Amino acid sequence: xxxxxxxxxxxxxxxxxxxxxxxxxxxxxxxxxxxxxxxxxxxxxxxxxxxxxxxxxxxxxxxxxxxxxxxxxxxxxxxxxxxxxxxxxxxxxxxxxxxxxxxxxxxxx
Numbered sequence: 001x002x003x004x005x006x007x008x009x010x011x012x013x014x015x016x017x018x019x020x021x022x023x024x025x026x027x028x029x030x031x032x033x034x035x036x037x038x039x040x041x042x043x044x045x046x047x048x049x050x051x052x053x054x055x056x057x058x059x060x061x062x063x064x065x066x067x068x069x070x071x072x073x074x075x076x077x078x079x080x081x082x083x084x085x086x087x088x089x090x091x092x093x094x095x096x097x098x099x100x101x102x103x104x105x106x107x108x109x
Contacts, residue, residue, distance in 0.1 A: 009076070010074050010082070012072045012073070012074045012082075012084075014073075015073050017064055019064075020064055020065075022073055022075075023080065025080055026080040026083055031053060032083075035052040036048075036052070036056060037053075037056035037059070038060060038070075038071070039056040039059050040094060041092040041093075041095050042063075042085075070091075071083060071085040071087075088109070
C-alpha cells in the first residue's frame with residue numbers, strides 16, 4: 001500500500017494589486033468560468049452578460065486596484081490554487097436582489 005503524499009500547507013492572503021498576476025494565472029484565459037472573473041454576483045445580470053470576458057476582467061482589476069481587497073487568494077507554496085470573494089453583502093447586487101437568497105434579518109453580513 002502506497003503512502004499518500006504529505007499535504008502542502010495552504011496560505012490565504014488578500015488580493016492586492018501586487019498579486020493581480022497570480023489571480024490572472026489562477027483564473028486562466030477564460031476568466032475562471034467562461035469570462036465571469038467573479039463578477040456574476042457583484043453586478044446586475046445585464047451588465048454581467050454585456051461585459052462577459054474582458055469587461056468583467058477589467059471590472060475585477062479595478063476592484064483589486066482601488067481596494068479594499070475583494071477576496072483572498074490561496075497558495076500552495078508559491079502556486080495560486082484557490083480564490084474566495086469576500087465583501088459585505090451589499091457589494092453583491094445579485095445577492096441583494098435575489099428573492100431566493102433574500103436577507104433573513106437586518107444584521108450586516
